[in-house]
Amino acid sequence: MSVAPGFYLVLAGLMFAIGVVGVLVRRNAIVIFMFVELMLNAVNLIFVTFARQQGTVDGQVLVFFVLVVAAAEVVVGLGIISLIFRYRVSSNVDEINLLKR
Amino acid sequence: MPEGYFGQYVTIGIFAIVGTVLVAATLQLSRLVRPNHPTTAKLTTYESGIDPIGHGWSQSNVRYYIFALLFVVFDVEAVFLFPWAIVFEELGTAAFVEMVIFIGILALALLYAVKKRVLEWL
Amino acid sequence: MMELAQQVGATAAAVDWHAIAPELVLAATACIVLVADLFLPDDAKWLAMPLSAAGIIGTLAAIVSLIGAGNRLTLAGAFEVDGFALLFKGVFCVLGLLILAISFHYFRVGRYYQGEYYFLMLCSLLGGVVMSSARDLVTIFIAIELISIPGFIMAGLRKGDAKSNEAALKFFLFGVLSSAVMLYGMSLAYGATGELLLEGIRAKLTAADEPLIVLSVFFIVVGFAFKISAVPFHFWAPDTYEGSPSPVAAFLSTISKIGGFVGLIVLMFRAFPDVADTWRPIFALLAILTMTVGNMIALRQTHIIRLLAYSGIAQSGYVLVALALIEPGATASNEQAFQSAVIYLAIYGIMDAGAFAAAVAFARRGGSYFIEDYSGLWQRSPVLATLLAGFLISLAGTPPMAGFWAKVFVFLAAIEAQSYLLAIVMGLNAVVAAWYYLAVVKKMFFEKAELAEPVEVPAVLRVAMGLAAAALVAVFVYPRLVTELAERSLF
Numbered sequence: 001m002s003v004a005p006g007f008y009l010v011l012a013g014l015m016f017a018i019g020v021v022g023v024l025v026r027r028n029a030i031v032i033f034m035f036v037e038l039m040l041n042a043v044n045l046i047f048v049t050f051a052r053q054q055g056t057v058d059g060q061v062l063v064f065f066v067l068v069v070a071a072a073e074v075v076v077g078l079g080i081i082s083l084i085f086r087y088r089v090s091s092n093v094d095e096i097n098l099l100k101r
Numbered sequence: 102m103p104e105g106y107f108g109q110y111v112t113i114g115i116f117a118i119v120g121t122v123l124v125a126a127t128l129q130l131s132r133l134v135r136p137n138h139p140t141t142a143k144l145t146t147y148e149s150g151i152d153p154i155g156h157g158w159s160q161s162n163v164r165y166y167i168f169a170l171l172f173v174v175f176d177v178e179a180v181f182l183f184p185w186a187i188v189f190e191e192l193g194t195a196a197f198v199e200m201v202i203f204i205g206i207l208a209l210a211l212l213y214a215v216k217k218r219v220l221e222w223l
Numbered sequence: 224m225m226e227l228a229q230q231v232g233a234t235a236a237a238v239d240w241h242a243i244a245p246e247l248v249l250a251a252t253a254c255i256v257l258v259a260d261l262f263l264p265d266d267a268k269w270l271a272m273p274l275s276a277a278g279i280i281g282t283l284a285a286i287v288s289l290i291g292a293g294n295r296l297t298l299a300g301a302f303e304v305d306g307f308a309l310l311f312k313g314v315f316c317v318l319g320l321l322i323l324a325i326s327f328h329y330f331r332v333g334r335y336y337q338g339e340y341y342f343l344m345l346c347s348l349l350g351g352v353v354m355s356s357a358r359d360l361v362t363i364f365i366a367i368e369l370i371s372i373p374g375f376i377m378a379g380l381r382k383g384d385a386k387s388n389e390a391a392l393k394f395f396l397f398g399v400l401s402s403a404v405m406l407y408g409m410s411l412a413y414g415a416t417g418e419l420l421l422e423g424i425r426a427k428l429t430a431a432d433e434p435l436i437v438l439s440v441f442f443i444v445v446g447f448a449f450k451i452s453a454v455p456f457h458f459w460a461p462d463t464y465e466g467s468p469s470p471v472a473a474f475l476s477t478i479s480k481i482g483g484f485v486g487l488i489v490l491m492f493r494a495f496p497d498v499a500d501t502w503r504p505i506f507a508l509l510a511i512l513t514m515t516v517g518n519m520i521a522l523r524q525t526h527i528i529r530l531l532a533y534s535g536i537a538q539s540g541y542v543l544v545a546l547a548l549i550e551p552g553a554t555a556s557n558e559q560a561f562q563s564a565v566i567y568l569a570i571y572g573i574m575d576a577g578a579f580a581a582a583v584a585f586a587r588r589g590g591s592y593f594i595e596d597y598s599g600l601w602q603r604s605p606v607l608a609t610l611l612a613g614f615l616i617s618l619a620g621t622p623p624m625a626g627f628w629a630k631v632f633v634f635l636a637a638i639e640a641q642s643y644l645l646a647i648v649m650g651l652n653a654v655v656a657a658w659y660y661l662a663v664v665k666k667m668f669f670e671k672a673e674l675a676e677p678v679e680v681p682a683v684l685r686v687a688m689g690l691a692a693a694a695l696v697a698v699f700v701y702p703r704l705v706t707e708l709a710e711r712s713l714f
Contacts, residue, residue: 195238206254209254209257209258212258212261213257213261216261217261
């Protein structure tokens with residue numbers, strides 16, 4: 001049983017759009033970061049779909065790299081956020097405004 | 102056993118009903134048998150015998166995060182090992198050496214963590 | 224499963240080890256620095272810096288050994304060593320040495336995680352060096368992330384300083400967002416053509432894919448616009464530069480930004496040159512906004528790092544002008560625009576790093592980052608005042624420094640391509656920019672100092688700044704030094 005590739009692409013497009021809206025609307029650094037992860041996963045879905053459609057593997061190989069880079073970003077990002085949390089006891093990006101002019 | 106596509110749902114349905122009845126029946130049975138003396142101490146959250154302090158959203162110790170982060174890094178690298186393992190025989194020694202270098206660099210990170218005493222539970 | 228094995232096996236050709244030698248040397252150096260730092264006692268941690276410098280010089284040697292060896296293509300076409308790659312590898316390594324000089328005293332005196340800093344810096348530098356040779360989407364993605372991710376940590380290296388934390392968080396959030404957007408664009412290009420190699424994408428682009436390609440190029444450009452801090456995607460840059468340790472700001476403003484530009488140039492010229500009609504207007508708009516907004520805000524800055532940040536944004540705009548001149552088919556004017564962009568990036572890196580070096584030199588030992596404190600610097604330290612004035616004059620694009628030629632070449636390319644609007648906007652912006660750069664120079668030379676004590680500059684920093692300034696003057700006197708390299712770097 002197979003689903004037409006178009007549906008996967010629509011799903012991925014929706015995921016990406018939800019991610020963009022979430023990044024723009026939400027104010028908690030961790031939640032923003034989770035929406036960025038959602039965008040990355042949307043991209044992964046697109047790559048896998050196209051790779052499957054075209055019968056090549058290089059799109060799937062790229063997904064591996066995206067996964068690993070995303071993991072590295074998680075580690076660095078959570079490190080930074082927890083560092084801020086240690087001094088501010090808040091991860092709301094609106095309250096992090098020392099450098100705003 | 103019923104046959105056909107929808108017939109299989111009947112099997113699932115029977116299982117669901119039997120499961121629900123079994124659990125409900127045992128609970129009712131034990132209610133009939135056991136004594137009933139509610140006190141406030143009995144109604145608190147069970148937390149391994151320790152008195153629960155604070156509420157459910159309390160923070161975990163930051164040390165847990167370090168282990169979680171280390172786990173994420175090393176866990177995800179495994180995605181490179183699986184494809185490598187599949188084509189290992191065709192590629193031969195060169196692939197082996199390359200993977201040794203790859204894991205060697207990761208081992209450096211582990212060495213770093215050990216030297217920085219991240220892995221010791223203080 | 225077997226199908227996968229065969230496909231991967233088919234591409235696992237022999238690796239040209241000489242072609243990737245610079246990257247190997249740099250990566251090995253990074254690992255050695257990390258391990259050495261673990262075993263060095265606290266008062267010898269600074270040794271990580273000479274170790275890193277030796278590694279970068281070794282990398283430069285490997286790069287030199289590749290000159291004249293012809294174009295090399297390896298890793299199944301994903302990695303190419305040509306004139307362009309060699310030029311930018313060289314630029315990155317020279318900038319890396321400059322940044323090391325800026326960092327040395329700052330991190331040694333402050334005792335901020337020296338080993339980790341040099342390790343991260345080398346990793347990020349490695350990203351830039353890989354980017355110069357990257358010729359497929361995977362490699363470009365890996366390279367840009369290798370540049371960015373250590374940058375996030377470096378920006379937050381002063382762990383106890385709330386401003387540094389904030390700088391890191393802003394940089395991080397914008398950085399990951401931009402990679403996600405860029406990847407979305409890349410996925411559409413892959414979908415339209417089924418290729419990850421830039422050459423393959425270019426060969427398989429057809430008119431039928433037009434809407435998909437427009438979207439793809441748009442997302443890729445937006446993603447890169449964050450990295451090169453082009454307006455309207457520049458918000459993070461001034462805050463991040465001010466909050467992070469100043470040598471890191473110098474790093475982000477030169478190597479990281481040039482790395483983004485290199486990726487953008489490679490993508491646009493190797494994958495999408497035939498559809499330049501779709502992306503030229505985007506670049507033209509970005510260029511005009513970036514130059515104008517950057518300069519206008521820079522006029523009001525009182526903090527030298529923020530001034531350099533906003534002026535750096537404006538400088539990105541001039542490079543974008545060169546990219547906005549590309550027209551499919553017009554080979555002569557395209558080549559001129561391409562060369563002017565390459566020359567601009569190379570010269571910009573040196574002069575911007577120099578200006579940061581001078582700012583860091585002035586700020587140590589109780590100095591400040593505020594421009595009003597620069598008044599009368601001539602009396603307190605003639606050498607530092609002259610060097611800083613030289614870099615600012617170069618950034619302003621006035622003789623006798625190389626920045627003059629950088630602007631002239633882009634301007635001439637705009638005239639050649641008959642983009643008079645861009646040429647006029649650029650000319651006006653150069654005048655505005657000269658105003659605020661020269662205001663600082665005037666303050667240093669013609670106003671009275673409030674303090675009399677001399678500003679001492681560490682020897683490493685003095686030598687580095689002196690060499691950078693000498694290079695800028697040399698290029699002004701004999702511009703063939705860079706035009707020759709730019710000609711060789713044509714794709």
